[in-house]
Amino acid sequence: MPKPAEVTSPSDRDVRVTRTFNAPRQLVWDAHTKPDLVRRWQGYTGWDMPVCDMDVRVGGTYRWLWKNLEDGKQFGFFGTFTVVDAPSKIAHDQYFDPGDLGTTMPTGDPCVVSLELSEQDGVTTLVCNLTFASKEARDGAVATGMTDGMEFSYTRLDELCVKEAA
Amino acid sequence: MNSSARLDLTFAALADPTRRAILARLATGEASVQELAEPFAMSQPAISKHLKVLERAGLISADVDAQRRPRRLEPQRLGEAVDWIERYREIFEQNYQRLDALLDALQAKPARSRKPKK
Numbered sequence: 001m002p003k004p005a006e007v008t009s010p011s012d013r014d015v016r017v018t019r020t021f022n023a024p025r026q027l028v029w030d031a032h033t034k035p036d037l038v039r040r041w042q043g044y045t046g047w048d049m050p051v052c053d054m055d056v057r058v059g060g061t062y063r064w065l066w067k068n069l070e071d072g073k074q075f076g077f078f079g080t081f082t083v084v085d086a087p088s089k090i091a092h093d094q095y096f097d098p099g100d101l102g103t104t105m106p107t108g109d110p111c112v113v114s115l116e117l118s119e120q121d122g123v124t125t126l127v128c129n130l131t132f133a134s135k136e137a138r139d140g141a142v143a144t145g146m147t148d149g150m151e152f153s154y155t156r157l158d159e160l161c162v163k164e165a166a
Numbered sequence: 167m168n169s170s171a172r173l174d175l176t177f178a179a180l181a182d183p184t185r186r187a188i189l190a191r192l193a194t195g196e197a198s199v200q201e202l203a204e205p206f207a208m209s210q211p212a213i214s215k216h217l218k219v220l221e222r223a224g225l226i227s228a229d230v231d232a233q234r235r236p237r238r239l240e241p242q243r244l245g246e247a248v249d250w251i252e253r254y255r256e257i258f259e260q261n262y263q264r265l266d267a268l269l270d271a272l273q274a275k276p277a278r279s280r281k282p283k284k
Contacts, residue, residue, distance in 0.1 A: 005262055007255040012177065017258045023269035031265055031272075041264035044257075128258070136174065 012135040017128040025119035028126060029087035032115060038064075046070065058084050062092065065099070075099035079110060090115045109133030172224070176243055179223035184208070185216050189239060192226060196236040 051065035065076035083091035093110035132138035224243040
């Protein structure tokens with residue numbers, strides 16, 4: 001099993017996530033760029049992903065929407081691809097769509113998400129960098145909105161982890 | 167103060183080596199301003215300024231009753247700051263574990279042809 005994701009904050013506007021996958025780079029690239037694959041893993045426990053539209057080319061747009069399986073509430077992200085260099089680099093700006101979640105997460109300025117993939121001996125290393133518009137947005141994303149919707153699913157995640165560990 | 171504003175104060179307070187050293191010292195037990203100033207080549211007013219920042223961030227508190235007003239660590243706020251990174255990690259890790267499973271499934275298919283993959 002791969003090592004858990006490593007998260008650092010290289011500056012007060014950045015969050016960097018590093019993770020390895022036991023798969024060739026092309027496959028990890030596909031899983032990030034083909035909507036039918038993206039919706040199979042990107043999301044949150046207890047949330048469906050009814051909208052996953054992606055036009056993966058520079059200037060192309062994307063729209064992701066999640067729907068809570070219990071109360072039907074929705075939220076999502078949308079934006080434009082700014083870098084598409086298959087299968088190693090992709091970047092897009094990301095706007096938060098609070099839907100009907102009623103969160104306090106800042107929605108005005110985009111977060112710039114860049115993804116870099118490198119492969120060695122069949123293992124792919126992913127470095128995902130999130131650059132927020134401000135320090136407040138960085139802290140706010142996780143302190144409020146980004147986790148509000150996920151809070152519901154944490155107990156279920158805990159149950160899952162206990163099951164997996166057993 | 168909302169949680170975002172609180173985190174701002176916490177991270178601003180932590181973004182200084184002297185203040186982190188003060189927290190490390192207080193992690194071993196309470197100390198007066200004078201005691202805290204000793205290991206640093208700093209005046210007491212300079213240390214007091216750092217202590218004020220830490221206090222405003224809720225990372226430390228002062229015992230107002232005792233005459234030497236010892237400062238002590240308030241571990242809860244530090245926990246919130248650690249939690250901030252941990253939240254990001256949990257969210258990503260939760261996704262990436264599903265991606266692991268997907269990548270395994272995708273790779274299992276071509277393996278049926280028994281073609282050794284590079």
